[in-house]
Amino acid sequence: MDRDKHNRSRFLPAFAYKWLPQKLSKVARPLYKALILVFLLAAGTWLVYFSGGTSFAFPYVLLLPVLLSASWFGLPGAILCSITAALLIGPWMPVDVSAGTDQITRTWLTRIAFFLMIGAFAAWLFRRLRQANQRYLQALNIDQKTGLLTQAALTQDLEKLLQSSSRDNASPSALLLLRMEDLWEVLQSMGVDTAEQVVKDIALRINNKLQVPHQIYRYSRSELAIILPDCTQDKVGSVFKVVQQVGDNQSTVNGISLRVQFVAGSYLIGENDDNTNTVINHARTGLSAAIEHHVPYLPYDPAFDQHIAERVQLIGKVRDGLVNQEFQLFYQPKICLQTGQHLGAEALLRWFNPENKMIMPGLFIPKVESTTLIDPVTRFVIARACEDIKSQQLASVSLNFAVRNLMDQSLISELGKMVSSYGVTPESLEIEITEGALIQNPEQAKAAVDSLREQGFKVSLDDFGTGYSSFQYLAQLPLSGLKIDRAFVIDLETSANARTIMASMISMARALKLEVTVEGIETEAQRKMVTDMGAELAQGFYYSRPLPLSEYQLWAKDYCHQQELSSRYRDEAKV
Incomplete structure (x- = not known):
């Protein structure tokens, strides 16, 4: 696609193309421009003559067709139009018409020269401006590091595609948006x-593998x-599927063997589509849905929009x-496997809407967890847990704690004082962190855990075994x-x-002197095995x-009673 010619008029002065119809053919376009110049030359000559002659200021109105000819036809057109304009108000045009x-x-020779x-x-000037525009358009449309077409080029090509499909009733086209999931780790x-170089190599291999008409763009990093x-x-x-195969095949970049995992969304462009942003947003919606559903690819579905809207409204x-x-804390008990004793609980946030659903x-x-809302929500959980600990013993x-919580230095540094203000000791709370925090910023995560432990809090690693870096950092972090994970x-x-x-x-954790909690126990056989x-x-x-809270307290009381009875029966059996 000839983008430079297509966009030239967008960057040259507006007057240069103001009077040009957009649907003229390549042959008719210069003829139309020439007619405009002839009309302006004739109109200017008439104005000079009927305004009294060249002694007045109106002769310089003929500079307008001179400037237009310079813009439209370059130096040859400017020379021809300059001479013509100067001659029209030259030897045959009186200085003063009324006096003759x-x-x-x-x-008039000086005027010709001028x-x-x-x-x-x-x-x-117009030539230099056009050259500068060409360089700008090239930089705008071509990614300098990979040589791929850019997001700006994509928008322009989509505009053309939408115009042609609405005009010619062409077959549907599609936009496929691809995300390289592990490129950030490479970076x-x-x-x-x-x-x-990875992006460039992947795009080149995709381009070589695809056997259907296509155009590839670098949409973002x-x-x-x-x-x-x-x-x-x-x-x-x-x-x-072809793209997936390209990503799965090992490639060597700078002597390093790499594979790239793709996740994608697509949108099939219909004849009623007329907005490039809508097309791109629909493809991105499919991509977001694929990420959310943990699948590699999903085409756009209008139901996704409703789901996203509901989610945004809910947040x-x-x-x-x-x-x-409207928020409450629910408690799930933790039991000592060796003694059966009830030792505490995990506080879990629950939300009931105004209809109590x-x-x-x-x-x-x-x-x-992925927004700044996590700060007020976490502070609410801390406050409510401390109130319950203090009032209900x-x-x-x-x-x-979410990743953002662990990266929040203000929250981490003041947590001890916050808890103490409710009359609760840090030893009464255990902070559970996820492996995501260790992956995202290991050094800051370690500093946060160090601070929490120094303040007296227990810190455990939640959902152990589901991430990628647990074994690397277990020995380094001062975890309790x-x-x-239940999986x-x-x-x-x-x-x-x-x-x-x-x-x-379990053996590894015990070797590191870590207290092991197994979640998701649902049967007696599972309990016995992990014990x-x-x-x-x-x-x-x-x-x-x-x-x-109220039901949890009743459960704890009943469970304690059952444990006492069981202990009594065991003692009687021994006797």
């Missing part, structure tokens, strides 16, 4: 130049876009929910415990491999689901 006074030869100078300078570990003309939804899916109500006391945590917690309570509990009764993995994790493997604490539906 002719011009002296030196005057017009020629203006025309030549204007032609040179962090190997630098910008290597990451850019970690995203590529592909326009697929005359395409169907099935063909888009086939194209993505917008979080602050009001805090003010209106519970909003599922998965609908709002992940979004809250609760045992140890575990609180979940870890919690093994490793599900198959304990049926899989020898699952039991081996569980035993290995025999050496885990200290358990949590799960086998003991209790998460309960509101």
Whole structure:
């Protein structure tokens, strides 16, 4: 596509193309320009004559067609138009029409020279301006590091595609938006130049592999876009499979072997589509849905928009929910596996709307954790947990900290004072952190854990085994415990491999003197297995689901009573 010619008029002075119809053919366009110049020359000559002659200021109105000719036809056009304009008000044009006074030869020759100078300078100036525009357009449309077309070029090409499809009833085209999931890790570990080379290499290999008409663009640092003309939804899916294969195949960049994982969304452009931003947003919506559903690719579905709108509206109500006391803490008990003693609970946030219907945590917690809303929500959880501990004499309570919480130096440094202000000791709280914080910023995460431990808080690693860096940092962080994710509990009764993995994790944690909590215990057999493997604490539906405070207290009282009876029966049996 000839983008430079297409966009030239967008950057040259507006008057240069103001009178040109946009649908003229290449042959008719210069003729139309010439007619405009002839008209302006004739009109200017008439104005000079009927305004009294060249002694007045109106002769210089003929500089307008001179400037236009310089812009439209360059130096040859400027010279021809300058001479013509100067001659039209030259030897045959009186100085004063009413007196019949002719011009002296030196005057109109000087005017010709002046017009020629203006025309030549204007032609040179417009030429330089056009060259500068060409360089700007090239920089705008071509990514300098990879040589790929840019987001600006994508927008321009989509505009043309939308215009042609609405005018010619062409077959549907598609936009495929691709994100390279692990490019950020390449950038962090190997630098910008290597990451850019990876993008360039991947785009080149995709371009060589695709057997259908296409155009590839660098949409953002970690995203590529592909326009697929005359395409169907099935063909888009086939194209993505090719892209996946390219990413899965090992490539060597700067002597390093790499693979790239893609996630993508697409949008099939219809005949009623007329806005490039809408097309791009729909493809991005499909991409976002694919990420949310943990699948590699999803085409756009209008239902996604409603889901996103509902999610945005829900998140917008979080602050009001805090003010209106719609949030509550539920508690799920933690049990000592060796003695059966109830030692504490994990505090879990629950949200009830004004109709007292519970909003599922998965609908709002992940979004809250990724925004600044996590700060007021976490402070609410801390305050409510401390109030419950103080007023109800609760045992140890575990609180979940998101990545943003752990990176919040203000919260971490003042947490001890905050807890003490409620009359609660730091030892009464355990802070559970995720592996995501360790991956994102290991040094700051270690500093935060050090600070929490110095203030007297227990700190455990939540969802252990589901991330990538646990074993690397366990020995370095001053943790007090870890919690093994429920995913490793599900198959304990049926899989020898699952039991081996569980035993290995518990053994490793004990070697590091970490208190092990196993979550997701639902059967007696699971409880017995993890007990025999050496885990200290358990949590799960086998003991209790998460309960509101009042029900949790009743459960604790009943559980304690049952433990006393069991202990008494055991003692009597021994006697």
